Every structure is written in structure tokens, then in C-alpha cells.
Amino acid sequence: MLKNPRNKCLVCQSPLVGRRDKRFCTDSCRSIHHQQLKKELPPVIKRVNQILLSNREILAELNPEGKKTLSRDTLLRKGFDFRHFTHQVRTRTGNTYQFCYDQGYIIFEDDKVVLVRQEQETPKRK
Numbered sequence: 017m018l019k020n021p022r023n024k025c026l027v028c029q030s031p032l033v034g035r036r037d038k039r040f041c042t043d044s045c046r047s048i049h050h051q052q053l054k055k056e057l058p059p060v061i062k063r064v065n066q067i068l069l070s071n072r073e074i075l076a077e078l079n080p081e082g083k084k085t086l087s088r089d090t091l092l093r094k095g096f097d098f099r100h101f102t103h104q105v106r107t108r109t110g111n112t113y114q115f116c117y118d119q120g121y122i123i124f125e126d127d128k129v130v131l132v133r134q135e136q137e138t139p140k141r142k
């Protein structure tokens with residue numbers, strides 16, 4: 017059982033009385049919570065999310081050092097889907113990189129692909 021140290025209902029935030037492991041003020045708040053958990057994303061969103069995550073995995077696996085040149089075929093054989101990426105980054109020299117989250121790539125005319133990695137942002141301290 018998850019503890020609810022805030023002593024507030026997870027749904028409506030009203031204060032909880034009674035047992036310490038209580039998470040909801042009423043049965044109706046409990047059922048709202050469970051309905052929210054069950055709510056599924058539309059299939060098209062799930063499918064694209066899966067492709068993006070899979071693309072990112074492939075890039076990360078092939079590019080452990082943060083920079084790598086390989087052929088387009090290598091990515092295709094791994095199941096990479098070139099139609100889906102999260103964003104593009106245009107460099108000062110006019111090249112456009114496609115990114116799947118932190119993992120990026122650029123395709124050159126001879127079907128060589130250069131993989132790059134976005135620098136990790138240092139988390140800000142409080």
C-alpha cells in the first residue's frame with residue numbers, strides 16, 4: 017500500500033481523517049482515481065510514442081560515445097523509422113538535424129548518417 021504522507025485526498029485534496037494509509041476521502045474519489053488510471057491514450061498517440069521511444073533507443077544504442085557515422089541501412093535494419101522525430105535543430109552552417117528526444121541525426125546525400133547527442137542540461141539546484 018502506498019502511504020499518503022500529506023494526509024490529503026489524492027483526488028480532491030480534502031484532509032483525511034482516520035486510518036493512516038487512507039488515500040481518498042470517499043469511495044467516489046477512489047473510483048475517480050481508478051478511472052483516471054484506466055484512461056487510455058488514443059491508439060495513434062500510443063503508436064507514435066512507441067516509435068519515437070524505439071527510435072531513441074536505437075540511436076542511443078548505436079551512438080554510445082555521442083558522435084558516430086554509419087549508413088542509413090544500419091538504422092533501417094534496426095527498425096528505425098525515419099518518418100518520426102521529435103524536433104529539428106538547424107546549425108549555423110545550415111545543416112538540419114532531426115532529433116528523437118536527446119538523440120539526433122543528419123542524413124547526407126551518400127546515405128551516410130551522422131549521429132549526435134544533445135548535451136545534457138545540468139539540473140538546476142534549488
Ligand SMILES: [Zn+2]
Binds near residue numbers: 025027028040042045
Ligand atoms: Zn476526495
